[in-house]
Amino acid sequence: MDPFYTEQLLPAVNRGLLMSVVLIVPSAIMGQLLGIGVGCCRVFGNRLVQKLMDFYTSLFRGVPLMVQLFILYYGLPKIGIYLEPAEAAIVGFTLCSGAYNSEYVRGALLSIREGQLKAAAALGMSKFQTVLWIVVPQAFRRALPGCGNEVIYLIKYSSLAYIITCIELTGEARGIAAHTFRFTEAFMVVGAYYLFLVTIAGWLLKKFEQRLYIPGFGVIKS
Known part of the structure; x- marks a missing residue:
C-alpha cells in the first residue's frame, strides 16, 4: 500500500476520529x-420561563453554529471566560443540539392527549409527577x-471544531492534505470515516428505538 496512507493519512485520521468521538458523545x-x-419548560413552564x-x-437555531x-x-x-478548544466545541454543540432537540420534544409533548393530564390530576398526582412519569416517557x-x-x-457538524483549533477528523485530514497536496485522497478517506460513524449511530438508534417500543404505541418497522 502507498506509504502516504499507512504512514501519514491513516494514523492522522485515526487520531482525529478519537477526538471526534470525544466531542460527539x-x-x-x-x-x-x-x-x-x-422542551418541558416551553410546554409546562410559566409565561416567563416559556419566553x-x-x-x-x-x-x-437562528445563529450559525460557526x-x-x-x-x-x-x-x-474578552469578558474573562477562557475555554479550551474541545471545551468550547462541546459547549457549542450541546447548546445548538439542545435547541433543536427541544423542538422535537415540544412537538411530542403537545401530542399527548389532555385527557391523560386530567386523569393524573384526578388521581392526586402533582403537575411535576404527571409530567415526569406520564407525559415525558410517552413524548420521548x-x-x-x-x-x-x-x-x-x-456527527457531521462536529467537523466545524477545527475552526477553533480543535483538531478532529476533518482538521487532521486538512493538515495532511495541505502538507502533501493530496486533497482528493485525504477527504475521500474522511468521508468514508464519517459515513461509518453515521451508519453505526443510525444502527444504534434503531436498536434503541426498538428497545423502547411498546406494542400498540405507534408503528415500528423491523
Whole structure:
C-alpha cells in the first residue's frame, strides 16, 4: 500500500476520529438532556420561563453554529471566560443540539392527549409527577426519531471544531492534505470515516428505538 496512507493519512485520521468521538458523545448526551428540559419548560413552564426558553431556542437555531463557536472560543475571553478548544466545541454543540432537540420534544409533548393530564390530576398526582412519569416517557418515544436525526447531524457538524483549533477528523485530514497536496485522497478517506460513524449511530438508534417500543404505541418497522 502507498506509504502516504499507512504512514501519514491513516494514523492522522485515526487520531482525529478519537477526538471526534470525544466531542460527539458528551455533546449528544447533554444535548438530548438539555432538549428534554427545555422542551418541558416551553410546554409546562410559566409565561416567563416559556419566553426565556423560546428565546434560547430561537437564538441557537437562528445563529450559525460557526458563529457560535467563534463567540465561545474567541469572544468569551474578552469578558474573562477562557475555554479550551474541545471545551468550547462541546459547549457549542450541546447548546445548538439542545435547541433543536427541544423542538422535537415540544412537538411530542403537545401530542399527548389532555385527557391523560386530567386523569393524573384526578388521581392526586402533582403537575411535576404527571409530567415526569406520564407525559415525558410517552413524548420521548415520539420524539426519538427526530432527536436521533439530530445526533446524525451532530456527527457531521462536529467537523466545524477545527475552526477553533480543535483538531478532529476533518482538521487532521486538512493538515495532511495541505502538507502533501493530496486533497482528493485525504477527504475521500474522511468521508468514508464519517459515513461509518453515521451508519453505526443510525444502527444504534434503531436498536434503541426498538428497545423502547411498546406494542400498540405507534408503528415500528423491523
